[in-house]
Amino acid sequence: MELSEDLLRGLQRLADPAQFNLKVFSAVLRAALHSLSPEQAAHPALDDTVFQHIPPCHIKECQAAATTCILEAVRNNVDRAALRYLLLHNKYGGKRVTSSFVSSYCSCSHSTFLEDCKFDKERTEHFWTEYQKHRESLEILLENIGRGPQHVSDVSWRLAYEIKTNQLYKTYRPSYLVKFNLESADTSKAPDLSFNCSMEQLQDLVGKLKDAAKSLERTSQL
Amino acid sequence: MLLVLSDEHRAHLQILTQVESAVVGEFGRIAVEFLRKGSNPKVYEGAARKLEVSSTTIQQAVEGLTYLLTESSKLLISEIDFQDSVLVLGFPEDLNKVLLQLYLDNRKEIRRILSELEPNPPHYHNLEWRLDVQLASRSLRHQIKPTITMKLHLKEDNELKTSILQTDPATLVHIIQELEQALAEMKTNHCRRIVRNIK
Numbered sequence: 001m002e003l004s005e006d007l008l009r010g011l012q013r014l015a016d017p018a019q020f021n022l023k024v025f026s027a028v029l030r031a032a033l034h035s036l037s038p039e040q041a042a043h044p045a046l047d048d049t050v051f052q053h054i055p056p057c058h059i060k061e062c063q064a065a066a067t068t069c070i071l072e073a074v075r076n077n078v079d080r081a082a083l084r085y086l087l088l089h090n091k092y093g094g095k096r097v098t099s100s101f102v103s104s105y106c107s108c109s110h111s112t113f114l115e116d117c118k119f120d121k122e123r124t125e126h127f128w129t130e131y132q133k134h135r136e137s138l139e140i141l142l143e144n145i146g147r148g149p150q151h152v153s154d155v156s157w158r159l160a161y162e163i164k165t166n167q168l169y170k171t172y173r174p175s176y177l178v179k180f181n182l183e184s185a186d187t188s189k190a191p192d193l194s195f196n197c198s199m200e201q202l203q204d205l206v207g208k209l210k211d212a213a214k215s216l217e218r219t220s221q222l
Numbered sequence: 223m224l225l226v227l228s229d230e231h232r233a234h235l236q237i238l239t240q241v242e243s244a245v246v247g248e249f250g251r252i253a254v255e256f257l258r259k260g261s262n263p264k265v266y267e268g269a270a271r272k273l274e275v276s277s278t279t280i281q282q283a284v285e286g287l288t289y290l291l292t293e294s295s296k297l298l299i300s301e302i303d304f305q306d307s308v309l310v311l312g313f314p315e316d317l318n319k320v321l322l323q324l325y326l327d328n329r330k331e332i333r334r335i336l337s338e339l340e341p342n343p344p345h346y347h348n349l350e351w352r353l354d355v356q357l358a359s360r361s362l363r364h365q366i367k368p369t370i371t372m373k374l375h376l377k378e379d380n381e382l383k384t385s386i387l388q389t390d391p392a393t394l395v396h397i398i399q400e401l402e403q404a405l406a407e408m409k410t411n412h413c414r415r416i417v418r419n420i421k
Contacts, residue, residue, distance in 0.1 A: 077364035142362035149371060152389040155397045157404040159413070163420060167339040170298040172420065174408050178346070178401070180387065193385060195376050197346035199408060205349055206401045212351040212370050213394050219353060220368070220391075 003065075003072065010065025013058060015119040020062070024050050025123055026130075028059065032066035033134050036141065070131060074138045080128060154181040174199045223299050225290070225307035232311055234286035237279055239313055243320050245273070250324040253287040257335050287324075294325055295332035347382060348375040370394050 003011075014020055014028060027050050051059050073083055119127065158177040164170060179194040197205065238246050252265055263277070266284065270277040294304055304325055308318050349372060356367040372387045389397070407413060 075362055139362060143359070143365060143367065145361040146359045148369075149386040149388040152372075152387050152393060152397065154393070155400050157400065159404060159407050161413070161416060161420065165340045168296055168333060168336045171337075172417075174413075176404060178404075182387070193374070193387070195344040195346050195374075199405070201346040202401060202405055205346060206398060206405065208349045208351060209394065209398050209401070212353065212372075213391075213398055216353055216368065216370065216391055216394070 003069065006061075007065040007068050010061040011069060011119075014062040014066060015123065017120070019054065019058065022122065022126075024054065026126060027051065028062050029066055029127065029130055032063050032070060033130060035063070035067060036070070036134070036138060038141075070134075070138070071142070073131065074135060075142060083128070083131075084124065150182040150184045152180045153183045155179065156181070176202050178202070178205075223297055224303055225293055225297070225299065227290070227307065227310060231286055231289065234282040235290070235311060235313075237273075237275065237283045238287075238317060241273065243316055246317060246320050247324075249283060249287055250320070250328075252284050253291060254324075254328050254331070256284055256288050257292070257332060290321070291325060291328060291332055292336065295329045296336055298329070298333070301326070342379050344376040344378040344383065346374075347377040349373070350375075 014025060020028065072078075156179045160175045160177070162171045162173050162175045176197050176199070177194060178197060179192050181192050238249065241249075248269075252262075252269070255262070255265075261281075261284075263281075266277045266280045269280045273280070290308075294307070299307065301322065304322055305318060308321055313321075351373075352371045354369045354371055356365050356369055358365055368391055370389050370391070372389070374385045374387060376383045376385070
Protein backbone atom coordinates (compact mmCIF):
# COMPACT_ATOMS: atom_id res chain seq x y z
CA MET A 1 0.00 0.00 0.00
CA GLU A 2 1.45 3.28 -1.09
CA LEU A 3 0.20 6.82 -0.71
CA SER A 4 1.92 9.75 -2.35
CA GLU A 5 3.10 12.81 -0.45
CA ASP A 6 0.25 14.90 -1.85
CA LEU A 7 -2.30 12.49 -0.53
CA LEU A 8 -0.67 12.25 2.86
CA ARG A 9 -0.67 16.04 3.05
CA GLY A 10 -4.40 15.94 2.29
CA LEU A 11 -4.96 13.48 5.12
CA GLN A 12 -2.99 15.67 7.48
CA ARG A 13 -5.05 18.65 6.53
CA LEU A 14 -8.20 16.63 7.10
CA ALA A 15 -6.95 15.81 10.59
CA ASP A 16 -6.46 19.45 11.54
CA PRO A 17 -9.32 20.49 13.88
CA ALA A 18 -8.64 24.15 13.13
CA GLN A 19 -9.62 23.68 9.49
CA PHE A 20 -12.01 20.78 9.64
CA ASN A 21 -14.22 20.42 12.66
CA LEU A 22 -15.74 17.01 13.24
CA LYS A 23 -18.86 17.90 11.31
CA VAL A 24 -16.91 18.92 8.21
CA PHE A 25 -14.60 15.95 8.62
CA SER A 26 -17.46 13.50 8.54
CA ALA A 27 -19.01 15.36 5.61
CA VAL A 28 -15.79 14.93 3.60
CA LEU A 29 -15.60 11.30 4.58
CA ARG A 30 -19.21 10.79 3.61
CA ALA A 31 -18.58 12.50 0.27
CA ALA A 32 -15.57 10.29 -0.38
CA LEU A 33 -17.52 7.11 0.32
CA HIS A 34 -20.47 8.42 -1.59
CA SER A 35 -18.39 9.05 -4.69
CA LEU A 36 -17.49 5.36 -4.69
CA SER A 37 -21.04 4.08 -4.41
CA PRO A 38 -23.09 3.13 -7.45
CA GLU A 39 -25.73 5.77 -6.70
CA GLN A 40 -23.21 8.61 -6.81
CA ALA A 41 -24.56 9.97 -10.09
CA ALA A 42 -27.96 10.76 -8.60
CA HIS A 43 -26.73 13.02 -5.80
CA PRO A 44 -23.94 15.52 -6.15
CA ALA A 45 -21.52 14.66 -3.38
CA LEU A 46 -20.15 18.03 -2.35
CA ASP A 47 -22.82 20.70 -2.09
CA ASP A 48 -23.03 20.71 1.63
CA THR A 49 -23.33 24.08 3.33
CA VAL A 50 -20.83 22.96 5.98
CA PHE A 51 -18.05 23.52 3.47
CA GLN A 52 -18.79 27.22 3.04
CA HIS A 53 -15.79 28.57 4.96
CA ILE A 54 -13.16 26.27 3.54
CA PRO A 55 -11.30 26.87 0.25
CA PRO A 56 -12.69 24.45 -2.36
CA CYS A 57 -9.20 23.35 -3.35
CA HIS A 58 -8.62 22.10 0.19
CA ILE A 59 -11.86 20.18 0.21
CA LYS A 60 -10.94 18.68 -3.10
CA GLU A 61 -7.52 17.68 -1.85
CA CYS A 62 -8.92 16.15 1.31
CA GLN A 63 -11.67 14.28 -0.45
CA ALA A 64 -9.21 12.86 -2.96
CA ALA A 65 -6.92 11.81 -0.11
CA ALA A 66 -9.72 10.18 1.83
CA THR A 67 -11.08 8.40 -1.28
CA THR A 68 -7.67 7.05 -2.24
CA CYS A 69 -6.90 6.02 1.30
CA ILE A 70 -10.17 4.08 1.52
CA LEU A 71 -9.67 2.40 -1.86
CA GLU A 72 -6.07 1.47 -1.14
CA ALA A 73 -7.08 0.07 2.23
CA VAL A 74 -9.80 -2.07 0.65
CA ARG A 75 -7.51 -3.13 -2.17
CA ASN A 76 -4.81 -4.31 0.21
CA ASN A 77 -7.19 -5.74 2.76
CA VAL A 78 -5.69 -3.53 5.43
CA ASP A 79 -6.68 -4.28 9.00
CA ARG A 80 -7.24 -1.84 11.78
CA ALA A 81 -3.68 -1.82 13.09
CA ALA A 82 -2.19 -1.41 9.64
CA LEU A 83 -4.54 1.40 8.76
CA ARG A 84 -3.63 3.17 11.94
CA TYR A 85 0.04 2.64 11.15
CA LEU A 86 -0.40 3.99 7.66
CA LEU A 87 -1.49 7.28 9.10
CA LEU A 88 1.21 7.17 11.76
CA HIS A 89 3.94 7.02 9.16
CA ASN A 90 2.81 10.33 7.80
CA LYS A 91 4.64 11.92 10.71
CA TYR A 92 8.05 10.96 9.43
CA GLY A 93 8.70 13.56 6.80
CA GLY A 94 6.10 12.38 4.33
CA LYS A 95 7.95 9.26 3.22
CA ARG A 96 6.00 6.92 1.03
CA VAL A 97 4.17 4.31 2.96
CA THR A 98 4.77 0.88 1.50
CA SER A 99 3.07 -2.36 2.26
CA SER A 100 6.26 -3.87 3.64
CA PHE A 101 6.46 -1.03 6.12
CA VAL A 102 2.85 -1.54 6.98
CA SER A 103 3.18 -5.28 7.42
CA SER A 104 6.31 -4.94 9.53
CA TYR A 105 4.44 -2.60 11.81
CA CYS A 106 1.26 -4.60 11.85
CA SER A 107 2.39 -6.32 15.01
CA CYS A 108 2.58 -2.99 16.81
CA SER A 109 -1.16 -2.86 16.83
CA HIS A 110 -1.33 0.14 19.15
CA SER A 111 0.55 2.52 16.98
CA THR A 112 -2.13 4.52 15.38
CA PHE A 113 -1.81 5.78 11.92
CA LEU A 114 -4.84 7.98 12.05
CA GLU A 115 -3.94 9.41 15.41
CA ASP A 116 -0.35 10.18 14.51
CA CYS A 117 -1.52 11.69 11.33
CA LYS A 118 -2.94 14.05 13.91
CA PHE A 119 -6.25 12.29 13.64
CA ASP A 120 -7.70 12.39 17.10
CA LYS A 121 -9.27 9.31 18.60
CA GLU A 122 -12.77 10.34 17.65
CA ARG A 123 -11.82 10.85 14.01
CA THR A 124 -9.92 7.58 13.90
CA GLU A 125 -12.93 5.73 15.26
CA HIS A 126 -15.25 7.52 12.92
CA PHE A 127 -13.05 6.75 9.95
CA TRP A 128 -12.81 3.09 10.93
CA THR A 129 -16.54 2.70 11.51
CA GLU A 130 -17.43 4.27 8.19
CA TYR A 131 -14.78 2.22 6.45
CA GLN A 132 -16.09 -1.01 7.93
CA LYS A 133 -19.61 -0.12 6.93
CA HIS A 134 -18.72 0.25 3.25
CA ARG A 135 -15.95 -2.25 3.02
CA GLU A 136 -17.94 -5.13 1.62
CA SER A 137 -19.60 -3.17 -1.17
CA LEU A 138 -16.26 -1.61 -2.05
CA GLU A 139 -14.69 -5.06 -2.27
CA ILE A 140 -17.38 -6.08 -4.72
CA LEU A 141 -16.80 -2.90 -6.68
CA LEU A 142 -13.08 -3.57 -6.92
CA GLU A 143 -13.53 -7.25 -7.60
CA ASN A 144 -15.52 -6.46 -10.71
CA ILE A 145 -12.81 -4.32 -12.21
CA GLY A 146 -10.56 -6.13 -14.60
CA ARG A 147 -10.57 -8.42 -17.56
CA GLY A 148 -11.83 -11.94 -17.78
CA PRO A 149 -13.72 -14.27 -20.06
CA GLN A 150 -17.36 -13.48 -20.66
CA HIS A 151 -19.46 -14.35 -17.66
CA VAL A 152 -22.47 -16.61 -18.08
CA SER A 153 -25.23 -15.12 -15.98
CA ASP A 154 -28.23 -17.19 -17.02
CA VAL A 155 -29.49 -19.77 -19.45
CA SER A 156 -32.68 -20.00 -21.51
CA TRP A 157 -33.86 -22.98 -23.47
CA ARG A 158 -36.50 -23.97 -25.99
CA LEU A 159 -37.63 -27.45 -26.82
CA ALA A 160 -38.87 -28.30 -30.31
CA TYR A 161 -39.80 -31.55 -31.96
CA GLU A 162 -38.31 -31.78 -35.40
CA ILE A 163 -40.64 -33.40 -37.93
CA LYS A 164 -39.17 -32.89 -41.37
CA THR A 165 -36.83 -30.76 -43.40
CA ASN A 166 -36.81 -30.19 -47.12
CA GLN A 167 -34.02 -32.74 -47.38
CA LEU A 168 -35.30 -35.32 -44.98
CA TYR A 169 -38.75 -36.43 -43.89
CA LYS A 170 -39.77 -38.20 -40.69
CA THR A 171 -36.81 -37.01 -38.71
CA TYR A 172 -38.84 -37.09 -35.46
CA ARG A 173 -36.38 -35.97 -32.86
CA PRO A 174 -36.35 -33.46 -30.06
CA SER A 175 -34.19 -30.45 -30.66
CA TYR A 176 -33.14 -27.93 -28.04
CA LEU A 177 -32.11 -24.34 -28.52
CA VAL A 178 -29.96 -23.20 -25.62
CA LYS A 179 -29.02 -19.60 -25.02
CA PHE A 180 -26.39 -18.47 -22.55
CA ASN A 181 -26.88 -14.92 -21.36
CA LEU A 182 -23.49 -13.30 -21.15
CA GLU A 183 -22.18 -10.38 -19.20
CA SER A 184 -19.04 -8.65 -20.24
CA ALA A 185 -17.33 -5.44 -19.31
CA ASP A 186 -16.78 -4.94 -23.00
CA THR A 187 -20.28 -4.13 -24.22
CA SER A 188 -19.34 -4.36 -27.89
CA LYS A 189 -19.26 -8.15 -27.63
CA ALA A 190 -22.27 -10.25 -28.58
CA PRO A 191 -24.80 -10.15 -25.75
CA ASP A 192 -25.48 -13.88 -25.74
CA LEU A 193 -24.54 -17.22 -27.18
CA SER A 194 -27.08 -19.56 -28.76
CA PHE A 195 -26.69 -23.05 -30.05
CA ASN A 196 -28.75 -26.07 -30.95
CA CYS A 197 -28.38 -29.49 -29.49
CA SER A 198 -30.01 -32.86 -29.63
CA MET A 199 -31.24 -34.57 -26.50
CA GLU A 200 -28.04 -36.67 -26.29
CA GLN A 201 -25.89 -33.59 -26.67
CA LEU A 202 -27.81 -31.76 -23.96
CA GLN A 203 -27.39 -34.77 -21.68
CA ASP A 204 -23.67 -34.65 -22.39
CA LEU A 205 -23.56 -30.93 -21.60
CA VAL A 206 -25.49 -31.34 -18.36
CA GLY A 207 -23.31 -34.30 -17.38
CA LYS A 208 -20.17 -32.26 -17.81
CA LEU A 209 -21.57 -29.28 -15.92
CA LYS A 210 -22.58 -31.63 -13.11
CA ASP A 211 -19.05 -33.00 -12.99
CA ALA A 212 -17.81 -29.44 -12.59
CA ALA A 213 -20.34 -28.72 -9.85
CA LYS A 214 -19.44 -31.93 -8.05
CA SER A 215 -15.74 -31.21 -8.01
CA LEU A 216 -16.50 -27.67 -6.92
CA GLU A 217 -18.44 -29.06 -4.00
CA ARG A 218 -15.64 -31.47 -3.12
CA THR A 219 -13.06 -28.72 -3.29
CA SER A 220 -15.09 -26.44 -1.05
CA GLN A 221 -15.19 -29.13 1.63
CA LEU A 222 -11.40 -29.40 1.83
CA MET B 223 -46.64 -43.33 -49.44
CA LEU B 224 -45.63 -44.26 -53.00
CA LEU B 225 -42.90 -42.74 -55.09
CA VAL B 226 -43.99 -41.15 -58.34
CA LEU B 227 -41.37 -41.82 -60.98
CA SER B 228 -41.32 -39.77 -64.19
CA ASP B 229 -41.15 -41.39 -67.62
CA GLU B 230 -37.71 -39.92 -68.14
CA HIS B 231 -36.55 -41.49 -64.91
CA ARG B 232 -37.93 -44.84 -66.00
CA ALA B 233 -36.15 -44.57 -69.36
CA HIS B 234 -32.86 -43.90 -67.59
CA LEU B 235 -33.23 -47.00 -65.49
CA GLN B 236 -34.10 -49.27 -68.44
CA ILE B 237 -30.51 -50.39 -68.88
CA LEU B 238 -30.76 -52.25 -65.58
CA THR B 239 -33.14 -54.73 -67.19
CA GLN B 240 -30.56 -55.62 -69.82
CA VAL B 241 -27.73 -56.65 -67.50
CA GLU B 242 -27.19 -59.39 -64.94
CA SER B 243 -28.15 -58.85 -61.34
CA ALA B 244 -24.47 -58.79 -60.31
CA VAL B 245 -24.01 -55.79 -62.60
CA VAL B 246 -27.08 -54.15 -61.07
CA GLY B 247 -25.41 -54.61 -57.71
CA GLU B 248 -22.34 -52.88 -59.12
CA PHE B 249 -24.53 -49.99 -60.34
CA GLY B 250 -25.93 -49.77 -56.84
CA ARG B 251 -22.44 -49.62 -55.38
CA ILE B 252 -21.49 -46.81 -57.79
CA ALA B 253 -24.70 -44.92 -56.92
CA VAL B 254 -23.97 -45.07 -53.18
CA GLU B 255 -20.37 -44.09 -53.85
CA PHE B 256 -21.71 -41.14 -55.86
CA LEU B 257 -23.61 -40.01 -52.77
CA ARG B 258 -20.58 -40.36 -50.58
CA LYS B 259 -17.94 -38.77 -52.75
CA GLY B 260 -19.57 -37.17 -55.78
CA SER B 261 -19.60 -38.33 -59.38
CA ASN B 262 -16.62 -40.01 -60.98
CA PRO B 263 -16.69 -39.88 -64.82
CA LYS B 264 -13.80 -42.37 -65.08
CA VAL B 265 -15.95 -45.08 -63.52
CA TYR B 266 -18.73 -44.32 -66.02
CA GLU B 267 -16.33 -44.65 -68.93
CA GLY B 268 -14.92 -47.93 -67.65
CA ALA B 269 -18.40 -49.38 -67.20
CA ALA B 270 -19.50 -48.09 -70.60
CA ARG B 271 -16.61 -49.85 -72.30
CA LYS B 272 -17.38 -53.15 -70.57
CA LEU B 273 -21.11 -53.05 -71.31
CA GLU B 274 -20.57 -51.55 -74.78
CA VAL B 275 -22.95 -48.63 -74.26
CA SER B 276 -22.32 -44.88 -74.16
CA SER B 277 -21.00 -43.37 -70.94
CA THR B 278 -24.01 -41.05 -70.90
CA THR B 279 -26.30 -44.08 -70.57
CA ILE B 280 -24.25 -45.29 -67.60
CA GLN B 281 -24.27 -41.85 -66.04
CA GLN B 282 -28.04 -41.55 -66.45
CA ALA B 283 -28.57 -45.00 -64.95
CA VAL B 284 -26.36 -44.22 -61.95
CA GLU B 285 -28.04 -40.86 -61.41
CA GLY B 286 -31.48 -42.43 -61.83
CA LEU B 287 -30.63 -45.07 -59.27
CA THR B 288 -29.21 -42.43 -56.93
CA TYR B 289 -32.39 -40.40 -57.23
CA LEU B 290 -34.52 -43.48 -56.54
CA LEU B 291 -32.50 -44.23 -53.42
CA THR B 292 -32.38 -40.66 -52.09
CA GLU B 293 -36.09 -40.01 -52.64
CA SER B 294 -37.15 -43.22 -50.94
CA SER B 295 -34.68 -42.63 -48.09
CA LYS B 296 -35.80 -39.02 -47.72
CA LEU B 297 -39.43 -40.11 -47.33
CA LEU B 298 -38.41 -43.18 -45.36
CA ILE B 299 -40.97 -45.26 -47.25
CA SER B 300 -41.76 -48.73 -46.01
CA GLU B 301 -40.54 -51.92 -47.61
CA ILE B 302 -43.94 -52.57 -49.19
CA ASP B 303 -44.28 -49.03 -50.49
CA PHE B 304 -40.83 -49.29 -52.03
CA GLN B 305 -41.73 -52.54 -53.77
CA ASP B 306 -44.99 -51.07 -55.04
CA SER B 307 -43.24 -47.96 -56.30
CA VAL B 308 -40.63 -49.97 -58.16
CA LEU B 309 -43.27 -52.29 -59.56
CA VAL B 310 -44.37 -49.47 -61.85
CA LEU B 311 -41.01 -49.68 -63.59
CA GLY B 312 -42.01 -53.10 -64.92
CA PHE B 313 -38.74 -54.70 -63.93
CA PRO B 314 -38.37 -58.46 -63.43
CA GLU B 315 -38.95 -59.80 -59.94
CA ASP B 316 -35.31 -60.54 -59.08
CA LEU B 317 -34.21 -57.04 -60.12
CA ASN B 318 -36.86 -55.55 -57.83
CA LYS B 319 -35.45 -57.64 -55.02
CA VAL B 320 -31.92 -56.37 -55.67
CA LEU B 321 -33.19 -52.78 -55.62
CA LEU B 322 -35.11 -53.37 -52.39
CA GLN B 323 -32.05 -54.87 -50.75
CA LEU B 324 -29.98 -51.92 -51.97
CA TYR B 325 -32.50 -49.53 -50.44
CA LEU B 326 -32.65 -51.35 -47.12
CA ASP B 327 -28.90 -51.72 -46.85
CA ASN B 328 -28.12 -48.10 -47.54
CA ARG B 329 -31.13 -46.25 -46.16
CA LYS B 330 -29.47 -45.36 -42.89
CA GLU B 331 -26.32 -44.00 -44.46
CA ILE B 332 -28.20 -42.06 -47.13
CA ARG B 333 -30.35 -40.41 -44.46
CA ARG B 334 -27.20 -39.46 -42.62
CA ILE B 335 -25.75 -37.93 -45.78
CA LEU B 336 -29.01 -36.06 -46.43
CA SER B 337 -29.08 -34.76 -42.88
CA GLU B 338 -25.82 -32.97 -43.62
CA LEU B 339 -27.70 -30.83 -46.12
CA GLU B 340 -29.99 -29.41 -43.46
CA PRO B 341 -29.67 -25.79 -42.50
CA ASN B 342 -26.95 -25.91 -39.90
CA PRO B 343 -27.01 -23.41 -37.07
CA PRO B 344 -24.25 -23.69 -34.45
CA HIS B 345 -24.51 -27.03 -32.75
CA TYR B 346 -23.15 -28.22 -29.44
CA HIS B 347 -20.02 -30.30 -29.87
CA ASN B 348 -18.13 -30.46 -26.59
CA LEU B 349 -17.49 -28.69 -23.32
CA GLU B 350 -14.31 -28.54 -21.32
CA TRP B 351 -14.19 -26.99 -17.91
CA ARG B 352 -11.68 -25.91 -15.33
CA LEU B 353 -12.10 -24.92 -11.73
CA ASP B 354 -10.23 -21.80 -10.66
CA VAL B 355 -10.00 -19.73 -7.54
CA GLN B 356 -9.17 -16.12 -8.21
CA LEU B 357 -6.77 -15.01 -5.53
CA ALA B 358 -5.90 -11.44 -6.42
CA SER B 359 -6.21 -8.85 -9.13
CA ARG B 360 -4.69 -5.47 -9.75
CA SER B 361 -7.65 -3.76 -8.15
CA LEU B 362 -8.19 -6.14 -5.24
CA ARG B 363 -5.74 -8.30 -3.32
CA HIS B 364 -6.76 -11.10 -1.01
CA GLN B 365 -9.68 -12.53 -2.92
CA ILE B 366 -11.11 -16.00 -2.75
CA LYS B 367 -13.41 -16.18 -5.70
CA PRO B 368 -14.19 -19.60 -7.13
CA THR B 369 -14.87 -19.53 -10.85
CA ILE B 370 -15.63 -22.17 -13.43
CA THR B 371 -13.98 -21.49 -16.73
CA MET B 372 -15.54 -23.31 -19.66
CA LYS B 373 -14.49 -23.85 -23.23
CA LEU B 374 -17.57 -24.48 -25.32
CA HIS B 375 -16.99 -26.11 -28.70
CA LEU B 376 -19.71 -25.43 -31.24
CA LYS B 377 -19.91 -26.94 -34.69
CA GLU B 378 -21.24 -24.93 -37.58
CA ASP B 379 -21.05 -26.27 -41.14
CA ASN B 380 -18.38 -28.76 -40.08
CA GLU B 381 -16.26 -26.00 -38.64
CA LEU B 382 -15.47 -25.97 -34.97
CA LYS B 383 -15.76 -22.72 -33.11
CA THR B 384 -14.83 -22.28 -29.48
CA SER B 385 -15.91 -19.78 -26.86
CA ILE B 386 -14.30 -19.23 -23.51
CA LEU B 387 -16.87 -18.55 -20.82
CA GLN B 388 -16.81 -18.18 -17.10
CA THR B 389 -19.35 -18.50 -14.37
CA ASP B 390 -19.71 -18.54 -10.62
CA PRO B 391 -20.81 -21.53 -8.51
CA ALA B 392 -24.35 -20.25 -7.87
CA THR B 393 -25.00 -19.67 -11.56
CA LEU B 394 -23.53 -23.05 -12.42
CA VAL B 395 -26.00 -24.77 -10.13
CA HIS B 396 -28.81 -22.69 -11.60
CA ILE B 397 -27.78 -23.59 -15.17
CA ILE B 398 -27.72 -27.28 -14.32
CA GLN B 399 -31.20 -27.06 -12.79
CA GLU B 400 -32.61 -25.24 -15.79
CA LEU B 401 -31.13 -27.66 -18.31
CA GLU B 402 -32.29 -30.66 -16.31
CA GLN B 403 -35.78 -29.24 -16.45
CA ALA B 404 -35.35 -28.93 -20.21
CA LEU B 405 -34.45 -32.61 -20.42
CA ALA B 406 -37.28 -33.62 -18.12
CA GLU B 407 -39.76 -31.68 -20.23
CA MET B 408 -39.44 -34.29 -22.97
CA LYS B 409 -40.79 -36.91 -20.57
CA THR B 410 -43.93 -34.98 -19.62
CA ASN B 411 -47.34 -36.20 -20.72
CA HIS B 412 -47.76 -33.22 -22.99
CA CYS B 413 -44.62 -33.96 -24.97
CA ARG B 414 -45.24 -37.69 -25.00
CA ARG B 415 -48.71 -37.17 -26.39
CA ILE B 416 -47.38 -35.01 -29.22
CA VAL B 417 -44.60 -37.49 -30.00
CA ARG B 418 -47.05 -40.40 -30.01
CA ASN B 419 -49.44 -38.68 -32.34
CA ILE B 420 -46.88 -37.49 -34.87
CA LYS B 421 -46.02 -40.63 -36.76
